[in-house]
Amino acid sequence: GNHKQPAQTVPRRFLEAINAKPFATKNSGRLELAEAMLHPDNPLTARVIVNRVWHHVFGRGLVATPDNFGKLGETPTHPELLDYLAKRFVAEGWSIKKLIREIALTRTFQLAATPTAKAREMDPDNRLLTCAHVRRLEAEAIRDAMLQVSGSLDRSPLGGSENSDSNRRSLYVRIIRNRLDPFLTIMDAPVPTSTKGRRDVTNVPAQSLTMMNDPFIISLAERLARRVRDDESLKTVEAQIAQMFQLALNRQAAVDELAGAKAFIGDAAERQKSVQSQLTALQSQIADANAKVATIREPVREQLLAKRKKDGQAAAAGPKPLASWDFGIGTEDQLGQLHLSLIGGARVEGGALVLDGRSAFARSAPLAEPLRAKTLEAWVQLSNLDQRGGGVVSVQTRDGHTFDAIVFGERTPRRWLSGSNTFNRTRDFKGQGENEAKDKPVHVAVVYQVDGTIIGYRNGEPYGHAYKTGMQSFAAGDAEVLLGLRHGTGGESGRTLAGRILKARLYDRALNPGEVKASSGGNPNYVSERDLLAAMTEKQHMTLAKLTVDLEKLNVEIVALKKIGASGIDPLRELAQAMFNLKEFIYLQ
Incomplete structure (x- = not known):
C-alpha cells in the first residue's frame, strides 16, 4: 500500500489468519482482543505461557522454540502433557505460582543430571527428560x-x-x-x-x-577472600578453604579438594615471597638511581632559584599550554585560534562560563594539529554535588563519538574521572568524594601519557591512583574541545555540566606532577625542565642520561616481575576467583 493514499478503514479484529471476523465495537478493541486471546476456544495463549514456564524450570521447553509455535517451530516432545498443564493452568485461575508448584513436585524435576547408560543411548539429546538438563x-x-x-x-x-x-x-x-x-x-x-x-x-x-x-569480578573475589579471612571462627587455612567451598558451592570440600587448595595457597605464597624479595631489591636500586638523579638536579635547581631571588625576578610561569581560555577576559583562545562558540544558552558572566546542566556548553574551532599525549585542565565550581555525568573539558572527534574528558560523578557519585567513549579508557581513580566544589572553585586536571597511563589531579595534588589503559589519538581537523559537555554534537541530557568554569587549558603533552602543581598555583618554586637542562654542564648531562637509561631498564624488570606475582596478589583471593570459574558454580545440575 501507499501511506500517502489511504484506502478504506480496516475494522478492528483479531489476526486475520486466525479469525477474520471483525469485532463488534466502536471502541479501541483492546477488551475484545483480550477476550479473544483468553477464549476457551483459543488454547494457544495458555500453551505458550505453560511452555515458557517449563522452559525456565527445566532449561528446555516442551516445545523447544518458545517464540514459535507455528509450522517453522519444533513439535512438542510431550503434547499430551502440554495440553494437560495448559488446561490445569486455566482451571486454576491462570496462577503461575500454582503451575510452578505442580511442576516442582514432579519426579522429573527431582531427577539427577547424570543419565544412565541406557538413557544416554536411547535419548542422547535428553529430549524425553530421562535426566535433568545441565x-x-x-x-x-x-x-x-x-x-x-x-x-x-x-x-x-x-x-x-x-x-x-x-x-x-x-x-x-x-x-x-x-x-x-x-x-x-x-x-x-x-x-x-x-x-x-x-x-x-x-x-x-x-x-x-x-x-x-574483569575488575569487578576481581574485586568480588577480594571481598570473598576478606570475608573468609576476617571470620575469627576460622582459625586455620583448612577451615578457611572449607568455608569458601561451603559459601560458593553449598557443600563440603572433598579430602582431595581440600589438600589441593591448601597446596595451591602454599605454593602461591612461596612464589610470591621469592619474587617479592627480587622486587624489593629492584626498588632499592631504583631508589638509589633516583637519589643520584636528585644530587644532579636539585643543586642546579637551587642555584636557579637563588639567582631568581637575587635578581628580583618573578616566579616562573607554569607550563605553556596549546590553548588557554580565561573567562575573565572572554571566549577567545589566549594563545591560538581555538576560539569558543557558546551554545544552548551558555553565557559568560562574572568572569566564568555559566552552564545550566541542561543544554548549555561551549565548542572550540577544530584543532589544526594532531593530538596524542595531552593534559586537560580547568578551574570549576559546581552548582550541585549530586549531578551525574557532566563533562568539564573534553577533546572529541567532531562527530562526538570518540572522546577523552574530565567528567564528574558519572560512574560513582561525587567522584572525578577520565571519561571516554563506552568507558574504553576509563577506570575509577578511587579518589575522595568531592565536598568543596559547590562552595568554591577547584582545580582539576587529567594527564594522558603516551604509554596509556592516565593520572588525575585535584588542586595540584594527585587524585586517587593512576592507571594504564591506552592512548587515544586525535587527527588534525577532526578534533575539537568542549567545555560543559561530556561529548556529542548538542546538549544531550545527562552529559552536560551544571556550574561555572573560570579557566580551562589544553596541553599537547603530558605534564609532570611539578608542572601540574605549578599550573594550579601551588608551586612558587617551579623551574621548567628546559631551564633546568640548560643550566647543567656537559658532564651532568651525560650522567643524567645514563641514569635515565638505567631507570628505564629497572622499571621494565619491575613490570615483568609484577606480571608473575610480585604485585601482592592474595593467594586466598586467587582461590576465590578460581571458585567463581568452576563449572559447578556457574552451571545448574
Missing part, C-alpha cells in the same frame, strides 16, 4: 551469585537503576541501548531491542577471559 546460569544470576557469595549483595528492593559496579541485584543494573553492560552482554544477556524467549548459550574464550580479568 545448563549454565543466566548472566544476571551469575553476577548475583558472585555478589551473594562475597557477602556484598544489596537486597534492598525498588528504587532506580544503578551502574554495573553496584552491589544491587542485576535486575537494577542500568540498561542503555548503545552502552550495554559488558559482563552481562558477554554472558549472553539479550539486547533490549527485541524479545527473546530462549536466550543464546554460547561458550567462547571471551567469557573465560572476562571471568579471569
